Amino acid sequence: MSLNISYQLDELDLQILELLIKDCRTPYLEIARICHVSGGTIHVRMKKMEELGIIKGTRILLNLPKLGYDVCCFVGIYVDKTSSFDSVFEELSKIKEVVEVHLTTGNYSILAKVVCKNISNLQDILLNKINVINGVQRTDTIISLDQRVDRNISI
Structure with missing residues (x-):
């Protein structure tokens, strides 16, 4: 995956995104457990992806x-x-x-x-x-x- 930004996504970033795509309500600690890293690491990665505009927010899907x-x-x-x-x-x-x-x-x-x-x-x-x-x-x-x-x- 190639992005035109100075920050390149690594496997952990991609794994975090995949988990959030499946369910954006997954708690950071649950993501951390699945990814075998600390909750703080997930928080830092999420913050970085938000700052770069990779993650633009969350939405509720209505029927x-x-x-x-x-x-x-x-x-x-x-x-x-x-x-x-x-x-x-x-x-x-x-x-x-x-x-x-x-x-x-x-x-x-x-x-x-x-x-x-x-x-x-x-x-x-x-x-x-x-x-x-x-x-x-x-x-x-x-x-x-x-x-x-x-x-x-x-x-």
Whole structure:
């Protein structure tokens, strides 16, 4: 594994990351026991990986349908000119139902992942929140019927 940073990950770092990928709630002392090192060593390694931006934080994974968010879709967004990108990204980030925004190659300038309660809610988001953003030329929406894979990359 090659990183463009001055700190190179070693086998212990990779082992720590693998354990956290499986369960990010694993206590440092449990990780230390599995890795045959002290808890202090794990703490120092974790702190270093956080400072370098390798570990960006932790998140809770929600079961969105159980919370009433039954529609997941991907919105391909055509932006009228490249000078509009920053303002479009900023406006998209203000819409709570927009959970991911990607600058892309291919047909769309931007691909946004949107979760919402139902089709009426989706229609409102598209017509009254996304399509009215200055710089958005038009959108294409793809509704996800089912998510079959949801994981982090293995190291």
